[in-house]
Amino acid sequence: MSSDLNTKLATSNSIQEEWNLEKIDNVCELVREPFTPSDDDIRKYVGLEHIEQGTLKLCGIGSSSCVKSNKLQFRSGQILFGKLRPYFRKVIRPDFDGVCSTDILVIDSKKGYDNGYLFYFFANNEMIEEATRSSEGTRMPRASWKYLSQLKKPFPSLPEQRAIAEILSSLDDKIKLNRRMNATLEHIAQAIFKRWFIDFEFPDENGQPYKSSGGEMVESELGEIPRGWEVKAIGDICKTSGGGTPKTKEPSYWEDGDIFWATPTDMTSLKSPIIFDTSRKITEEGLNKSSAKLLPIGSVLMTSRATLGYFAITKVPICTNQGFISMVCDGEVSNYYLLHTLKNKVDLIENLASGSTYLEINKSSFRSISIIKPPSSLIEKFDNFVKLIYDKIYLYELESQNLSLIRDELLPKLMSGKIRISGEL
Structure with missing residues (x-):
């Protein structure tokens, strides 16, 4: 954990007196804005299949043009909580407007409460366990909002909610950045492979692109390939x-x-x-x-x-x-x-x-x-390029895994008040 993060956190032996015990129904509301699919109104669509299990991340986005039945609308910043088999911990907070499956609860904060904080509140394992306990149905268990909305939980002041959300979201933002970096690195490695081994524009003995510089090609069962391959x-x-x-x-x-x-x-x-x-x-x-x-x-x-x-x-x-x-x-x-x-x-x-x-x-x-x-010498040159890329990808993956562990370790402690935010963020 970074020293900057450590300076903002302080250990507490109990929930602080200034935290208020509130019914969840007083803190946030269930949003039920229906959406009927139409060819004239295409929206981004989020189904349970688009939410990763346990990571609090999207793994894709669909289109309302591909769905038939009625869905629910959501706004950027609202919380989407997968109610079907809630133990899968499918919880996200999209940064875009769209529509979602009716097997997802759309949750929005009420005055005095912060959606950023509530996102982590609902993603905390304590709430996942509560949702699992509330589930109705054996084959397709679904969390009960009626049950969840009546639970009483301690909530800090709005400034502390925002401070907690900023600590946790900073970790998630770094994980997202690592993902983007890795996607770029993979694209670079694939681009090098394509240029050298599909387009055959690897550097020749003069450092020029082989095929477009007149390199000799011969027929093979896979089409033309450079001579000697x-x-x-x-x-x-x-x-x-x-x-x-x-x-x-x-x-x-x-x-x-x-x-x-x-x-x-x-x-x-x-x-x-x-x-x-x-x-x-x-x-x-x-x-x-x-x-x-x-x-x-x-x-x-x-x-x-x-x-x-x-x-x-x-x-x-x-x-x-x-x-x-x-x-x-x-x-x-x-x-x-x-x-x-x-x-x-x-x-x-x-x-x-x-x-x-x-x-x-x-x-x-x-x-x-x-x-x-190809010749072994060319494969070796390719390896010299891409090994550095994959080593970097590996380091970013390791860092993201560690950051996820830190976030999930901090989450219940911050939500219970066992760790408090100290100082200015």
Whole structure:
């Protein structure tokens, strides 16, 4: 935690006397402005599928042109709280006007209360647990606003609300900045790959772009490629393997496990093509008693079923479940080159997949995919560029993870008054 942040926080043993115990109904209101989809009125749309689980972030934005049933309107700065299965902690505060699913509560502050503070109030695990307790329905449990609105909770003064919100939002703002930086860095890495290995404008011996400077091209099964380059099957340039799942009913395979075990859900929740943590871990016994295989750092993972075609490079030794094809590069090409090559072959991978319940590509079909193999010297030059980029992406991801942990550790303490804001922000 930064020294500046520390100077603004002071520990308290109890909720301060000046905090008022208020019914939530007196603090904020439920906004119920209906919206009927129309081709003449297109709005930004937020469904539960657009809100990340537990991160307090959006993972996308839809359009009202794609929805049929009535929705709810919201204004910039209001709080959106996912009431369906509230334990997923889908809470956001958009900075734009739009419409949302009716499975989302739209909440707005009343006079004397701050929406920035209320956003973190509702995102605090105490309120998530209250919402879960209030849920009605077994198959599709939904939080009850009638129950939540009658709860009595302590609230600080408006200036302290704003100060608390500013502390927490400063952490979230840095996480957002890191995401934008990583998106830019990924774009740069992809642009270099495209220019060198798709447009064939890599620097020639004179430092000039190869193809447009008259570099010799020859025919191949994948079209024209520079002279001296090869076409090889993926199975001939790297080792491929699948994964496995230890018996879930055997506690010794899971309890206190410290071996990272990835599922497709871990991949779809990544913010960059780097994986260094997983939601579940297994024990060494679980690894040995299953078909899961421990992969070295630098392996390339690809989801091979259902959510097909998500890729990542491992930053820790890791194993996976059956929903993956994993690749270990052994000198023919680098992991960075293979990662970008596969990203540019997603359409082909999907076309080779089959299945009635969900699409899946088998290892045999995947291994047979032909890719271009440039000279090792050029791949090495490419690696020298992109390794610096991916190292920076990794550092930003680590920082964002730590900032999220700090925010979630501070959140309940600030909301309960156990930590108070001291001094001017």
